[in-house]
Amino acid sequence: MDISIYNIFQFLTIGTAVGFLSGFMGVGGGIIMIPLLTFWALPAMQVHPEVMVHLAFGTSLAIILPTSLSGTLAHSRGGNVVWKVVFLLALTGIIGSFLGSTLAATLGGPVLKTLFGIVLLVTAVQMILQKARPGEAGQAFAMPKPAPTLLVGFLVGMFSGFFGLGGGVVAIPLMVRFLNLPIHKAMGISIAFVFFAALVGAAGYAYNGWGHKNLPAQSLGYIHLGGWILAGIPSIFMAQWGAKVAFKTRPIRLRRLFAVLLLMVGIRMLF
Numbered sequence: 001m002d003i004s005i006y007n008i009f010q011f012l013t014i015g016t017a018v019g020f021l022s023g024f025m026g027v028g029g030g031i032i033m034i035p036l037l038t039f040w041a042l043p044a045m046q047v048h049p050e051v052m053v054h055l056a057f058g059t060s061l062a063i064i065l066p067t068s069l070s071g072t073l074a075h076s077r078g079g080n081v082v083w084k085v086v087f088l089l090a091l092t093g094i095i096g097s098f099l100g101s102t103l104a105a106t107l108g109g110p111v112l113k114t115l116f117g118i119v120l121l122v123t124a125v126q127m128i129l130q131k132a133r134p135g136e137a138g139q140a141f142a143m144p145k146p147a148p149t150l151l152v153g154f155l156v157g158m159f160s161g162f163f164g165l166g167g168g169v170v171a172i173p174l175m176v177r178f179l180n181l182p183i184h185k186a187m188g189i190s191i192a193f194v195f196f197a198a199l200v201g202a203a204g205y206a207y208n209g210w211g212h213k214n215l216p217a218q219s220l221g222y223i224h225l226g227g228w229i230l231a232g233i234p235s236i237f238m239a240q241w242g243a244k245v246a247f248k249t250r251p252i253r254l255r256r257l258f259a260v261l262l263l264m265v266g267i268r269m270l271f
Contacts, residue, residue, distance in 0.1 A: 004045075006044060007044060010036075010044060011231040012230055014037070014227075014231045015063065015067075015230065016238050018067060018231065018238075019067050019070070019241075020239070020242040021261075022070075022238075023070070023239035023240060023241060024245055025168065025246070025258050025261075029063075029067055031120065033060045033231075037055075038056045042224075045216060047216055048214035049109065051212055051214045051222070053110075053112050053113055054104070054105065055209075055219070055224060056164065057164025057222065058202060058222030059223050061161075061164050061166075063227070063228055063231045064165075064195075064198040065195060065198050065199060067236065067239050068192070068194040068239075069236075070239035072191050072195065078188065078243065079188075081188040081192045082185060085149060085179075088149040089149060089156065089193045090196040090197075091153060092150045093154060094157060094196055096153070096156070097161035097196075097201040098200050098201070100157065100158040100160065101161035101202075101204025103162060104164075105204075105209065105222070113269055115163070117266045117267070117270035120169065120263075120265055121266035121270070123169055123259075124261075124262035124263035125263075127258060127259035128259045142180065144180065152179060153193070156170055156174065157200070160197040161197070161200065166194035166197060171189075171193060175189065184246075187246065202223060205223060207221060208222065
């Protein structure tokens with residue numbers, strides 16, 4: 001099951017799209033990457049259906065690692081990364097991420113796809129219905145309290161590890177709503193936290209998929225190494241560009257674009 005020229009093109013395209021989305025939205029990019037891997041790249045490689053969804057989740061988390069580092073650098077330059085908040089989130093997030101990836105490894109692929117689609121739809125509706133708060137564009141930053149920050153970190157980590165996402169799809173709404181963070185700060189903090197959650201989650205998928213008989217060549221557990229490298233390289237550069245575009249976009253517009261994207265992907269995963 002070697003990688004063809006067409007597969008190389010697929011992974012490079014995925015890395016380009018995911019990198020831009022990561023920098024622009026402050027997420028890991030898994031909301032786009034997992035459907036592309038599940039319905040496009042992995043079927044073209046004739047990956048066994050039994051491991052396809054798990055391989056998509058694990059590979060997604062691995063690709064998110066270089067993407068999130070690049071996006072973090074860009075957002076940090078823009079002053080949107082608050083490291084005290086990032087480290088508080090990471091304290092509980094890494095625990096939740098490993099638990100989530102371990103739990104997901106015990107479930108079947110169709111169940112994971114259905115749950116993934118439902119979560120995206122719920123998140124999208126919540127963000128569409130949420131109204132812009134007065135003065136949001138110039139909202140001042142206030143350090144959130146430790147207890148709710150640790151709770152948000154655990155929930156996002158669990159979600160990240162379970163669904164193979166960086167966690168930004170839930171981290172940003174939770175930080176805006178419950179930690180009262182400005183949207184651009186939430187994006188910067190999210191993409192920095194994503195690295196820690198993705199690192200532990202990827203390790204969990206590699207461990208739980210180790211030695212599975214139906215995995216393709218070049219796999220480290222539920223991580224496809226060739227896809228990781230091919231998609232990871234362009235994502236690094238595109239994340240920088242995405243962050244630059246995000247700095248020039250109004251907060252409410254960011255949220256609505258993000259919500260529409262989640263809605264479309266959620267429907268596709270379900271139907």
